[in-house]
Amino acid sequence: MNIGFDNNKYLSLQSEKIKERISNFGDKLYLEFGGKLFDDYHASRVLPGFAPDSKLRMLLQLADQAELVVAINAADIEKNKVRHDLGITYDLDVLRLIQEFRDKGLYVGSVVITQYSGQASADQFRMKLEHMGIKVYRHYMIDGYPSNVSRIVSDEGYGKNEYINTTRPLVIITAPGPGSGKMATCLSQLYHENKRGIKAGYAKFETFPIWNLPLKHPVNMAYEAATADLNDVNMIDPFHLEAYNQTTVNYNRDVEIFPVLNAIFDGIYGESPYKSPTDMGVNMAGFCIVDDAACREASNQEIIRRYYQALNRLATEEGSQEEVYKIELLMKKDKITPSMRQVVGACNTLAAARNAPAAAMELPDGRIITGKTGSLLGASAAVLLNAIKELGEIPHDVHLIAPSAIEPIQTLKTNYLGSKNPRLHTDEVLIALSVSAATDPIAQKAMAQLPKLDGCQVHTSVMLSSVDISIFKKLGVQLTSEPVYEHKRIYR
Numbered sequence: 001m002n003i004g005f006d007n008n009k010y011l012s013l014q015s016e017k018i019k020e021r022i023s024n025f026g027d028k029l030y031l032e033f034g035g036k037l038f039d040d041y042h043a044s045r046v047l048p049g050f051a052p053d054s055k056l057r058m059l060l061q062l063a064d065q066a067e068l069v070v071a072i073n074a075a076d077i078e079k080n081k082v083r084h085d086l087g088i089t090y091d092l093d094v095l096r097l098i099q100e101f102r103d104k105g106l107y108v109g110s111v112v113i114t115q116y117s118g119q120a121s122a123d124q125f126r127m128k129l130e131h132m133g134i135k136v137y138r139h140y141m142i143d144g145y146p147s148n149v150s151r152i153v154s155d156e157g158y159g160k161n162e163y164i165n166t167t168r169p170l171v172i173i174t175a176p177g178p179g180s181g182k183m184a185t186c187l188s189q190l191y192h193e194n195k196r197g198i199k200a201g202y203a204k205f206e207t208f209p210i211w212n213l214p215l216k217h218p219v220n221m222a223y224e225a226a227t228a229d230l231n232d233v234n235m236i237d238p239f240h241l242e243a244y245n246q247t248t249v250n251y252n253r254d255v256e257i258f259p260v261l262n263a264i265f266d267g268i269y270g271e272s273p274y275k276s277p278t279d280m281g282v283n284m285a286g287f288c289i290v291d292d293a294a295c296r297e298a299s300n301q302e303i304i305r306r307y308y309q310a311l312n313r314l315a316t317e318e319g320s321q322e323e324v325y326k327i328e329l330l331m332k333k334d335k336i337t338p339s340m341r342q343v344v345g346a347c348n349t350l351a352a353a354r355n356a357p358a359a360a361m362e363l364p365d366g367r368i369i370t371g372k373t374g375s376l377l378g379a380s381a382a383v384l385l386n387a388i389k390e391l392g393e394i395p396h397d398v399h400l401i402a403p404s405a406i407e408p409i410q411t412l413k414t415n416y417l418g419s420k421n422p423r424l425h426t427d428e429v430l431i432a433l434s435v436s437a438a439t440d441p442i443a444q445k446a447m448a449q450l451p452k453l454d455g456c457q458v459h460t461s462v463m464l465s466s467v468d469i470s471i472f473k474k475l476g477v478q479l480t481s482e483p484v485y486e487h488k489r490i491y492r
Helices: 007-023 041-046 054-060 074-078 090-103 120-131 182-195 218-226 238-244 252-269 292-315 321-333 342-354 379-391 403-416 426-437 441-447 466-474
Strands: 028-033 066-073 108-116 136-140 170-174 200-205 234-236 249-251 358-362 368-372 457-460 478-481
Touching (some): 007 028, 007 054, 007 200, 028 182, 041 292, 066 074, 066 090, 074 108, 090 108, 108 120, 108 182, 170 182, 182 200, 182 252, 200 252, 234 252, 238 252, 249 252, 292 321, 342 368, 342 457, 368 379, 379 441, 379 457, 379 466, 426 441, 426 466, 466 478
Parallel strands (some): 066 170, 457 478
Antiparallel strands (some): 358 368, 358 457
């Protein structure tokens, strides 16, 4: 993949912009961090060259001034919402985030459960966190939100929320994913700080949509695809257009909430420092794109991946038809088809020819490697072994793992562990390969190729097990699958 983004320039410009915004306020600044803070893989996929931990690097420069508050929506806890790039639920990701922040030397002050309305699962999660010594606060549903400004900015609105006690001048509000209530948390805190006589400010660090790219630029459309389940919509910022006669891009939730933010600032300062939602942001990513064509192509590919993910979630009854329809509409607008993902055609052609599950992988140089289901290996395991053979220039007819070594593993699975599938998953294949590598230099050479799979593309003709999905994620492989079960069963 061609590099389309200058990450060093981004670090420099973004750091200066945040420091400038901090200096504009007095006692305290609430900085909403949109997207992923230290593992923004979506940004790294649509902006090739963007480092997933760029935001974290900047935050570490302010570690002595900052504390973090992690927000999670009570509804996401209730429905076990999953962060799809990691395969874990949002509540588990809160624990992961806290541990990661602490390991990096950052101070996590508390967790806030937003849109709380007495959900039992949210109460259980709160008790679990409190037993760990983590402070937890609850913010409630507000009738008429976000249009009833007079009620929201009152003791019956934000006033009913629990005040989050913070001790540092820079408060970073982050979350496992979009829709967690980060902005509402910031605005609620501004209301409470004002009641306490503290002059607090607000700024937003949201990578997407990129405000100074066109509305229908693939980078911004990929963001819509990523948030299709939330019904987020990119739109022209009408407030910015009116104030400056300049067209910029924002998204619907920020535009909807802007009158509320203005009302709060009017109460604090007498007038708002911002004339538009775009003014609230500090995002400099749009100035760091160095190859627009590369970013467009990368974003188109991301939209296709999101489309397949939506189809898979629909097939497993975890998603909705509306989510699929929305991404299909985005694809039509940008004239994107699944066939533009090279591995799709190669995989499905092989599957049709063999009348069996198949997989295809695109290597970094564009070569397409395929694998099919056999008596010993599933298609995903087969394509994995074939790929590292190709990368290691190992002849295809060389066995990296002797069949005699595979058969005992199959016996263990079926005869002793109760598995109905004798074929090896990718994790089992890698373990067998590592055992072979202890005595076989060819197997050792093959194992050394695994880091080269990072960023490779894979498509499978059937949906994979959670084990295979997890292994591909750990290897950095970007996976899509047809929304088809390998076996027709009513119980899995």
